[in-house]
Amino acid sequence: MRKFYSYIICFILFSSTAFSQIRFHGKVIGEMSNEPITSASIYFNNTSIGTTSNALGEFDLPVPGLSNPELIVSSVGYETIVYSFKPGEESTHTYLFKLKKKEALMQDILILPDATRKKYLDIFKENFLGLTEEASLSRIENQGAIYFTKPGSEKNSFNAYSDTPLIIINKKLGYKIYFQLQEFYYNQGSGITSFYGFTRYEELGDKKRWIKNRRRAYYGSTMHFFRSLINDKLDQEFYKIYIVKEDSSGRLTGHENKMEMAYPTTAAQILKPDSSNNGNFIVTCKNKIMVQYNRDPASKDYLKMHVMLSSALPTGVRSYLISNSGSFKLDKNGVLLNPLSVLFTGYWVYEKAANLLPYNYDPDAKN
Numbered sequence: 001m002r003k004f005y006s007y008i009i010c011f012i013l014f015s016s017t018a019f020s021q022i023r024f025h026g027k028v029i030g031e032m033s034n035e036p037i038t039s040a041s042i043y044f045n046n047t048s049i050g051t052t053s054n055a056l057g058e059f060d061l062p063v064p065g066l067s068n069p070e071l072i073v074s075s076v077g078y079e080t081i082v083y084s085f086k087p088g089e090e091s092t093h094t095y096l097f098k099l100k101k102k103e104a105l106m107q108d109i110l111i112l113p114d115a116t117r118k119k120y121l122d123i124f125k126e127n128f129l130g131l132t133e134e135a136s137l138s139r140i141e142n143q144g145a146i147y148f149t150k151p152g153s154e155k156n157s158f159n160a161y162s163d164t165p166l167i168i169i170n171k172k173l174g175y176k177i178y179f180q181l182q183e184f185y186y187n188q189g190s191g192i193t194s195f196y197g198f199t200r201y202e203e204l205g206d207k208k209r210w211i212k213n214r215r216r217a218y219y220g221s222t223m224h225f226f227r228s229l230i231n232d233k234l235d236q237e238f239y240k241i242y243i244v245k246e247d248s249s250g251r252l253t254g255h256e257n258k259m260e261m262a263y264p265t266t267a268a269q270i271l272k273p274d275s276s277n278n279g280n281f282i283v284t285c286k287n288k289i290m291v292q293y294n295r296d297p298a299s300k301d302y303l304k305m306h307v308m309l310s311s312a313l314p315t316g317v318r319s320y321l322i323s324n325s326g327s328f329k330l331d332k333n334g335v336l337l338n339p340l341s342v343l344f345t346g347y348w349v350y351e352k353a354a355n356l357l358p359y360n361y362d363p364d365a366k367n
Contacts (some may be wrong), residue, residue, distance in 0.1 A: 022063040024085065026095040028053045028073060037075050037099060041165070041178070043200040045070040045082075047359045050200045058094075064360060068331050072198045073097045074180060076164055080198070102163075110148045110158070120148050124160050127186055127193040130352035133302040134172040134217060138354040141167040151185065160184035165200075170354055173217060174210030176202040179353065196339065201358045211366075213298075217355050218363045220297030220317065222348055226334035230281055232267050238295050241265055244288040244320070262290050279332040285323035285342075293317050293347075303350060319346035335359070 028040040036057025043050025044064050053059045073081040078099035129135040145162045168177040184195040218224055228237040242262035274280040294316040321342055328341040
C-alpha cells in the first residue's frame with residue numbers, strides 16, 4: 001500500500017448557486033510606467049468567471065454571489081494581485097490595479113538530465129493531478145513551463161514553480177483549467193505534498209455532456225462534505241464523523257502500546273460561528289477527525305483496480321482531517337479559508353486538482 005499525505009491547496013472548491021448582477025470595473029497598469037497592460041488575466045479565483053484587459057488595460061466582470069470572492073489580476077512578468085472583494089462593496093467606480101514587475105527568481109533552478117526531469121514531472125503530475133480516473137484523463141498542455149528547485153538542504157524533496165499558468169485539459173469533467181502555480185512541495189521520505197495557486201475554469205464545450213461525470217465527482221468529495229457540515233446535513237448526505245484520540249492500552253516490553261480510538265461526534269460539537277460575526281465558521285480540530293462516507297464515490301472502483309485497494313471492500317470510504325493549529329475556518333459557502341491549515345489523509349489524498357470543481361458548480365443544476 002502506498003503511503004500518501006496531502007494538503008489540498010487553494011482550490012478546495014465549493015459553491016453558491018446564485019450570482020449577483022453587480023458588475024466589477026477596473027483597469028490594469030504597470031506600477032512604474034503607468035501604462036496600460038493589455039491581455040492581463042482577471043478572474044475570480046476557482047470560478048469560471050474571468051476576462052482579459054483590453055488595449056486600454058480595462059476590464060468588466062460580473063461579481064459572483066460568494067461571501068469571500070478573490071479577484072486575481074495577473075500578467076506574465078508581473079507579480080500577481082489578489083484582491084478580496086466584499087459583497088456589497090461599492091462597485092460603481094473603476095478600480096485601478098498596478099502590477100509590479102516580477103523580480104528574478106532567487107532559488108537555484110535545477111538543470112536536470114532528461115531522464116531525471118521526466119521522473120520529477122511524473123512525481124509532480126501524480127501529486128498535483130491525483131490518482132483517479134479524472135487524473136488519468138487529464139493532461140498538462142504546457143508542462144515545459146514547470147521548473148524545479150531544491151528546498152534548502154532537505155533530502156529527497158523538491159519544489160516546483162511555473163511563471164505562466166499551467167493549462168490543464170480535463171476530459172472527464174469537461175474543463176480547461178488555468179492553474180497559476182505559486183509553489184509545489186514534495187517530500188519523498190514523509191510522503192507529504194503541498195501546493196497552492198489560483199484557478200480559472202473554462203468549459204470545453206456544451207456542459208450538458210459532463211453533467212453526470214461532474215455529479216459523480218462531487219458526491220463524496222471535500223466540497224460535498226464541507227457543504228454538508230455547515231448546513232447540518234451530514235446524516236442526510238451519508239456522512240458520519242468521529243474524533244480520533246490516542247489511548248494507552250498497556251505496556252509491552254517496557255513500552256506503552258498506544259492505539260487510536262474513534263469516538264462519534266456531531267457537527268454541533270465541532271462547528272461554531274466565528275465570533276467576528278462575518279458569517280464564517282470555525283471547526284475545532286484538536287485531534288484528528290475521521291470522516292466516514294457511507295456510499296461508494298466515483299473514484300473508488302478506479303482506485304481498487306489501479307492503486308492499492310483490494311477487490312473486497314465494504315461500502316464507503318474513510319478520510320481524515322488534521323490541523324496543526326487545532327482549528328480551521330470555513331466561510332458560509334463551505335470554502336476552506338486557509339487551505340494550508342488542513343492536512344488530508346485517507347481516501348481524499350487521492351483526489352486532487354483533476355477532481356475539483358469551481359465555486360459556481362451546482363450539482364442540482366440541469367445544465
